[in-house]
Amino acid sequence: MSDINFNLEEFNLQLDTHFIGTNIYFLDHVESTNSYLMSRNEDFENGTVVIAETQTKGRGRLDRTWLSDPKVNLTFSIALTKKDLFTSPAMINFAASLAVANALQNLFQLPVELKWPNDVLVKGKKISGILMESISAGSEITRMVVGFGINVNQSNFPGKYLILPTSVKNEYRGPISRERILSEVLNLFEQYLGFLKFDKKMLLQSWKEKCRMIGEKVKIESGDTQRFGVFVDVDVDGFLLFREGAQTSKITFGDVSLRGQ
Ligand code: BTN
Numbered sequence: 001m002s003d004i005n006f007n008l009e010e011f012n013l014q015l016d017t018h019f020i021g022t023n024i025y026f027l028d029h030v031e032s033t034n035s036y037l038m039s040r041n042e043d044f045e046n047g048t049v050v051i052a053e054t055q056t057k058g059r060g061r062l063d064r065t066w067l068s069d070p071k072v073n074l075t076f077s078i079a080l081t082k083k084d085l086f087t088s089p090a091m092i093n094f095a096a097s098l099a100v101a102n103a104l105q106n107l108f109q110l111p112v113e114l115k116w117p118n119d120v121l122v123k124g125k126k127i128s129g130i131l132m133e134s135i136s137a138g139s140e141i142t143r144m145v146v147g148f149g150i151n152v153n154q155s156n157f158p159g160k161y162l163i164l165p166t167s168v169k170n171e172y173r174g175p176i177s178r179e180r181i182l183s184e185v186l187n188l189f190e191q192y193l194g195f196l197k198f199d200k201k202m203l204l205q206s207w208k209e210k211c212r213m214i215g216e217k218v219k220i221e222s223g224d225t226q227r228f229g230v231f232v233d234v235d236v237d238g239f240l241l242f243r244e245g246a247q248t249s250k251i252t253f254g255d256v257s258l259r260g261q
Pocket residue numbers: 031032033034035055057058059060061062064066074075076077119128129130131147148149150
């Protein structure tokens with residue numbers, strides 16, 4: 001296993017991208033890497049990455065908290081500022097979760113699954129989550145921030161979780177390098193963003209192949225509301241197509257779980 005200190009040089013040697021990660025901020029601690037990139041009035045270069053060893057106010061989807069022990073996991077965000085990437089925000093989300101899933105599969109042969117909209121699971125436990133946010137001027141998006149939390153070397157997760165967490169360390173017996181995981185995720189993310197321009201369908205298809213809930217009976221929870229039906233499909237806009245009785249509707253947010261769980 002690598003030294004506990006993140007080795008930027010080792011990471012850089014394995015980074016094989018054209019724009020993601022050419023500009024990197026490595027912070028010892030910050031409230032949240034997403035908040036950092038969302039709140040600053042700077043012209044961040046497209047693909048700027050902010051990595052933090054400690055987040056004091058890590059945030060998750062739906063106003064939840066993201067908890068991560070200092071220095072053992074990966075918590076980072078990427079700023080996207082090139083407009084041609086903004087035509088399909090949902091696909092950016094899918095590209096991000098697919099990049100994490102495939103990185104963990106390639107490096108550690110983990111049996112990864114994707115859970116709508118963008119969780120990465122291993123044997124039903126959550127190993128990674130993505131938080132995507134955007135800044136707009138009028139109706140135009142000017143910056144997207146994609147935040148990644150990946151549990152790498154943390155073995156215990158005290159506290160209450162909606163889905164039980166796990167980590168690479170808990171699922172893989174062998175050497176684990178945070179540097180290698182980060183470079184692989186960034187390499188794949190950039191590659192998948194490239195598909196957005198000419199092969200959106202293939203990206204969506206690859207995402208769907210790893211989402212085992214499609215076709216299953218599920219429960220969708222949002223706030224105090226629970227709905228029961230069938231997870232029919234995911235469309236190109238990232239909506240979950242949900243059938244209740246004879247009616248199919250589009251779901252934009254919420255927590256989906258297999259019925260009975
Ligand atoms: C979720 O599953 O709810 C999304 C979790 C996203 C966590 C990451 S950690 C890096 C980035 N900064 C944050 O505050 N959140 C994201």
